[in-house]
Structures are given as structure tokens and as C-alpha cells.
Amino acid sequence: MTETVPLSTAPLRARAAVDLAALRDNVRALRAAAPHAELMAVVKSDAYGHGAVPCARAAVEAGATWLGTATPEEALALRAAGLDGRIMCWLWTPGGPWREAIEAGLDVSVSGMWALDEVTAAARLAGPSAPARIQLKADTGLGRNGCQPGEDWDRLVTAALEAQSAGLVRVTGLWSHFACADEPGHPSIAAQLTRFREMTAYAEARGVRPEVRHIANSPATLTVPDSHFDLVRSGIAVYGISPSPEIGAPADFGLRPVMTLSASVALVKQVPGGHGVSYGHHYTTAGTTTLGLIPVGYADGIPRHASGTGPVLVGGKWRTVAGRIAMDQFVVDLGGDEPETGTEALLFGPGDRGEPTAEDWAQAAGTIAYEIVTRIGTRVPRVYLNEQVAD
Structure with missing residues (x-):
């Protein structure tokens, strides 16, 4: 459990x-x-x-x-x-x-x-x-x-x-x-x-x-x-995940995604152009920029197949995983923005705040949203909202 x-x-x-x-x-x-x-x-x-x-x-x-x-x-x-x-x-x-x-x-x-x-x-x-x-x-x-x-x-x-x-x-x-x-x-x-x-x-x-x-x-x-x-x-x-995304989003079926996955930005730093990012240097910065470290990885259930494609909302903007997703962390290119360390990074949720959804991650990883939510690991604590039934 x-x-x-x-x-x-x-x-x-x-x-x-x-x-x-x-x-x-x-x-x-x-x-x-x-x-x-x-x-x-x-x-x-x-x-x-x-x-x-x-x-x-x-x-x-x-x-x-x-x-x-x-x-x-x-x-x-x-x-x-x-x-x-x-x-x-x-x-x-x-x-x-x-x-x-x-x-x-x-x-x-x-x-x-x-x-x-x-x-x-x-x-x-x-x-x-x-x-x-x-x-x-x-x-x-x-x-x-x-x-x-x-x-x-x-x-x-x-x-x-x-x-x-x-x-x-x-x-x-x-x-x-x-x-x-x-x-x-x-x-x-x-x-x-x-x-x-x-x-x-x-x-x-x-x-x-x-x-x-x-x-x-x-x-x-x-x-x-x-x-x-x-x-x-x-x-x-x-x-709250659509079982048939090709014909309808959750809202089309009267559903709302239940899980929101977030992390705190662990580091923001400026790097020069031509700087390799993460294992294998599959991503290299195009010019001087800032990088943000997101402290979750495939050991937490973030699919490695979404390396270079996974979306994250940081500072109100969609970012994309830069380079490979590692076991415990991945990097996003912040394009020169400098959010404070500890800023919330939204990986997926209902989409109300403009964040990606589990379906967006499924598309990025070439899988289905079922797998995205099911694989979130046990070291990511679940925080339960609205446990009491409203009167």
C-alpha cells in the first residue's frame, strides 16, 4: 500500500x-x-x-x-x-x-x-x-x-x-x-x-x-x-481518466482526474551554450540558459521513455524534459527564467492550472494513461484531499 x-x-x-x-x-x-x-x-x-x-x-x-x-x-x-x-x-x-x-x-x-x-x-x-x-x-x-x-x-x-x-x-x-x-x-x-x-x-x-x-x-x-x-x-x-481518449477527454464523460503529481524544483542554475544535460548528453543547450532540477525519476515511476518529451509546468509555463530521465531526477530547460528553488513543478493533474495531464505523459511516453498513474512509486507519498464527505 x-x-x-x-x-x-x-x-x-x-x-x-x-x-x-x-x-x-x-x-x-x-x-x-x-x-x-x-x-x-x-x-x-x-x-x-x-x-x-x-x-x-x-x-x-x-x-x-x-x-x-x-x-x-x-x-x-x-x-x-x-x-x-x-x-x-x-x-x-x-x-x-x-x-x-x-x-x-x-x-x-x-x-x-x-x-x-x-x-x-x-x-x-x-x-x-x-x-x-x-x-x-x-x-x-x-x-x-x-x-x-x-x-x-x-x-x-x-x-x-x-x-x-x-x-x-x-x-x-x-x-x-x-x-x-x-x-x-x-x-x-x-x-x-x-x-x-x-x-x-x-x-x-x-x-x-x-x-x-x-x-x-x-x-x-x-x-x-x-x-x-x-x-x-x-x-x-x-x-477520472478517459478509457477512450481517442473519442473523448475525461470531461466529455463527466469525469475529473483524481491525482495531481507535483515536485519541488531542487536547483536552478545558469549554464552556457553547448552544455550537455544528463546521461548520454542527448540534450545540449542551444545557448546560455537556465536549467531546473526536478527531484523525481524513474524510481518514482516517471517513465524513462518520456526522456526529451515529458511535459512539466514550472513558473506558469510548460517545460519539456531536457535529456534523459534518471533514477531520481530529471532536468528541464527554463529558457533563462529563474524561478526560486522550491517552486512547484506540476507534472500532471486535471489541467485546471494549465498543467499537463496523465494523458499528456502517456502520449510523451508512447503508452496509456493507466500506466502513468499506476506506476507512481511508493516513495511518493499520497496526500488525501476531501476525505470527509461534504454535507
Whole structure:
């Protein structure tokens, strides 16, 4: 989990301010986009780098009825932090903490017979904590986790129903995941929806009575209403980042970025023209100028691939990373300006003050904004704003 510090004691080097009021507003916007379905707020990977426990609490306060994580350890940490209600986790490997998950009342995903065998064995040991709550995952075309249609699905459904009849499990859900929902109109979307309907209909015809059927992720929640079913799973959109930047910025979807990453300028100095900057001297000053040292680097999650391209707001002006991003620091050419040491350098945020956004950094690094926020390291403290719900 990331470190949480009070605002008044936040270190000057760097901080990631997480606006929980914005997160609550995003959850409300997502609920409005899928008004007939429940909402799962996905808080995997420490809430995409924002801090799992504070973000999970804020999401529940705003009406999320489910929480979702990838690993069981993430889900168990939420329980240990006092979060009640429905929590689902889906990334299991053999020998995982099945019994602990059952005893904690988690919903666990099952994609194959090995997982069903392990969860039923754990349920026998759990005794009064059984039955285990399981959700059967169908591979409808993503080609990643999930059970293949046809004989594999028939076998898994049959075995799950037998385990349910024995009192070891209860099948609480049927689910899948899109491959290309961030590309509206992609033919795979309709194909996966058809396959999902077929596979859920088959399971229900055999006797499965799921509480929830779900396939919609963030982009599908916002752009594919036919995919909403009983529950939508929203991850990146909860944190105010557009899941489909090609068709809309966050504001176009009623979202606001939650994280603002800033650092304090550590040094300002004048250098002559022809001066090499950072490792490899991939940047050389064109003439006499000033350089500013920003004390964060790839050990803090700043992508090295954005060397020479990453944007930063210093002194009210956009600057660009000069030369290579190092492990702990990088340099910007201030063009002769001389801001005071300690001046705030805004790497990304909502853009209200003219600062870059996570999407701008994604473009600079040739990646997606999901990766930009998720990779911000643990030595950058998270400072939580608006922790209390406004009256």
C-alpha cells in the first residue's frame, strides 16, 4: 500500500495529491451512465496507484456496491482494513489463499477446473464459512483468462453445479471481459456480447442462478449500454481518466482526474551554450540558459521513455524534459527564467492550472494513461484531499 501523509507534513520533494471528492463525483457519473446496473469500483494495483483503502471507502460512500481487485491478497487487505460489503478478486494461481478468501466472504473467480478443485477443497476445510462464493468466468474472445466455450464451459458449469449441490460453493456470478471496448464500433464488441449471452444462457439453462452477470469495463460502461447487464466494473474511469481518449477527454464523460503529481524544483542554475544535460548528453543547450532540477525519476515511476518529451509546468509555463530521465531526477530547460528553488513543478493533474495531464505523459511516453498513474512509486507519498464527505 502507498504511504499516506497529512497535508501539513507532506515532504517538499514530491507528492501525489488524491482528490477523493473528485473520485466520488466520478463514481456518481458512472452510476448515472449505467442506471439499471450495480457498480463495482475496481481498486486493484493499490487503486491504480491512488491508494486502495481511501479510494475504496470513497467509492462506497458514493454508491459503489461492489469492490474489485485482481489478487486475493489485495481483497484480503481491504477486509482487514474494515471494508464490508461485496468484494471480488479474479487473478488466482495454484495454491492461493482460497480458505482465507472463503472465510473473509470474498467472491472469487473460477476460470478452469483446477481452480474449482482448489476452492472446493478449501470449502471442505472452511466448515461453517462455506459455501464459497464463486463466479465463473467465460472467455468470450479476449483470449486471456476465462473458460473456453463448448466442452470446457460445459464441464466447468456441470462441476460447479455439483459442488453447489454438495453445499461447498454458491455460483454468484457469470462474467467476462472485453478486448476492444475502448474502440467503439470494433466488431469484436458485438461478437463478444453474443458469445456472452450464449454462454450465460447455457449456464442458466443448466440451473445456474447468478446474482450478477457482468462484462462491462470502464469504456463499455460509458459507450456500450447493451453490455451493462446486472453489474458494471469500472476501473480507470473511477480515477477520472478517459478509457477512450481517442473519442473523448475525461470531461466529455463527466469525469475529473483524481491525482495531481507535483515536485519541488531542487536547483536552478545558469549554464552556457553547448552544455550537455544528463546521461548520454542527448540534450545540449542551444545557448546560455537556465536549467531546473526536478527531484523525481524513474524510481518514482516517471517513465524513462518520456526522456526529451515529458511535459512539466514550472513558473506558469510548460517545460519539456531536457535529456534523459534518471533514477531520481530529471532536468528541464527554463529558457533563462529563474524561478526560486522550491517552486512547484506540476507534472500532471486535471489541467485546471494549465498543467499537463496523465494523458499528456502517456502520449510523451508512447503508452496509456493507466500506466502513468499506476506506476507512481511508493516513495511518493499520497496526500488525501476531501476525505470527509461534504454535507
